Amino acid sequence: MSLEQFHIIESTLREGEQFVGANFTTDDKLKIADALSEFGVEYIELTSPAASPQSFEDCKTIARRGLKSKVLTHVRCHIDDAKIALDTGAQGIDLVIGTSSYLRQFSHGMAMSQVIDRAVEVLAWLRAQAPNLELRFSTEDSFRSEESDLFRVYLAVDQVGVDRFGIADTVGIATPTRVYQLVSGLRRLVKAGIEFHGHNDSGCAIANAFTALEAGATHIDTSILGIGERNGIAPLGGFIARMYAHNRDLVKKKYKLRKLRKLDEMIANLVGIGIPFNNYITGVTAFTHKAGIHAKAILNQPETYEILNPKDFGLTRYISIAHKLTGWNAIKDRAEQLGLTLSDEQLKEITAHVKAMADQKQLDINDVDELLHRWADGMEAAGDQAAK
Numbered sequence: 001m002s003l004e005q006f007h008i009i010e011s012t013l014r015e016g017e018q019f020v021g022a023n024f025t026t027d028d029k030l031k032i033a034d035a036l037s038e039f040g041v042e043y044i045e046l047t048s049p050a051a052s053p054q055s056f057e058d059c060k061t062i063a064r065r066g067l068k069s070k071v072l073t074h075v076r077c078h079i080d081d082a083k084i085a086l087d088t089g090a091q092g093i094d095l096v097i098g099t100s101s102y103l104r105q106f107s108h109g110m111a112m113s114q115v116i117d118r119a120v121e122v123l124a125w126l127r128a129q130a131p132n133l134e135l136r137f138s139t140e141d142s143f144r145s146e147e148s149d150l151f152r153v154y155l156a157v158d159q160v161g162v163d164r165f166g167i168a169d170t171v172g173i174a175t176p177t178r179v180y181q182l183v184s185g186l187r188r189l190v191k192a193g194i195e196f197h198g199h200n201d202s203g204c205a206i207a208n209a210f211t212a213l214e215a216g217a218t219h220i221d222t223s224i225l226g227i228g229e230r231n232g233i234a235p236l237g238g239f240i241a242r243m244y245a246h247n248r249d250l251v252k253k254k255y256k257l258r259k260l261r262k263l264d265e266m267i268a269n270l271v272g273i274g275i276p277f278n279n280y281i282t283g284v285t286a287f288t289h290k291a292g293i294h295a296k297a298i299l300n301q302p303e304t305y306e307i308l309n310p311k312d313f314g315l316t317r318y319i320s321i322a323h324k325l326t327g328w329n330a331i332k333d334r335a336e337q338l339g340l341t342l343s344d345e346q347l348k349e350i351t352a353h354v355k356a357m358a359d360q361k362q363l364d365i366n367d368v369d370e371l372l373h374r375w376a377d378g379m380e381a382a383g384d385q386a387a388k
Contacts, residue, residue, distance in 0.1 A: 138166025172201025187216030292327025
């Protein structure tokens with residue numbers, strides 16, 4: 001059920017601010033928030049207003065901006081932070097406290113009984129102050145916490161009443177199997193929503209997010225290009241690609257997919273990085289086909305080698321032909337693009353010339369186009385000379 005009714009909590013303006021290259025101005029934050037709202041994410045999560053005076057003002061401004069997305073802010077499970085968060089006017093407050101032995105010993109220094117007391121105290125106070133406020137309680141470093149400890153605190157919090165429980169793979173240690181076990185276990189205990197926050201230190205963030213939904217989670221945290229602490233979290237584009245592959249029609253209905261490239265480009269520019277060549281959907285090679293057998297099939301039926309349709313994202317596929325792996329079907333397609341009339345036998349000969357040329361030097365599309373034009377003009381001999 002969660003695979004068909006999931007919600008994205010977009011955390012570029014919270015987790016993303018923890019990326020080493022991020023230093024968003026107020027104007028930057030407004031542009032990002034507006035763009036995410038237009039894209040269609042259900043929630044936008046903001047940095048704790050207790051972080052700095054400007055963080056407080058920015059949170060208050062965005063919360064009152066009238067966005068289509070619900071605005072959340074993320075704070076420590078502490079009464080002082082909760083009071084500040086409440087003053088921003090955000091529609092929801094996300095509380096977090098560490099539950100692993102590492103964080104209890106080296107971060108806040110509380111025993112599990114104290115963690116439970118603190119969680120109940122803060123949540124009860126917030127619920128009394130704002131009965132309609134959307135509340136989430138999350139255990140930081142969930143996957144290095146004792147499961148018995150996690151369920152103790154979850155059950156205690158459930159008695160107070162929250163809208164969502166958060167499970168956080170804070171250091172990226174989780175595997176899909178472990179995610180399924182923990183999320184499904186919590187799903188059996190509580191009726192509230194379940195949010196998954198997964199870091200990408202070991203490359204499992206997207207797979208873990210998808211598995212969390214399979215196990216009963218309802219909300220997934222993402223950031224644009226995956227930016228965040230260290231290697232960041234599940235990237236918005238990557239998660240969209242995974243969900244699109246599962247249910248294309250649903251994802252096309254929920255989100256304005258053609259706006260994804262602009263989101264990636266905006267964040268890349270703001271934090272001073274390039275979009276990786278193999279980035280999900282928006283990478284320069286994401287829809288590039290090279291091998292001859294791939295090109296033939298793609299030209300006949302794109303879904304043969306594409307699980308994502310580039311048109312749905314406002315993009316186009318590219319068939320690379322200037323190399324030794326090219327096939328004559330790809331060369332034929334290029335000739336047709338150029339409006340040239342050549343027989344299949346001529347095209348096969350031209351393909352052989354392209355392969356021979358590529359064995360001698362690196363080619364580009366202009367080399368192939370020149371060869372096609374020469375043959376179309378009846379200059380087979382020129383083609384022979386070019387291959388030498």
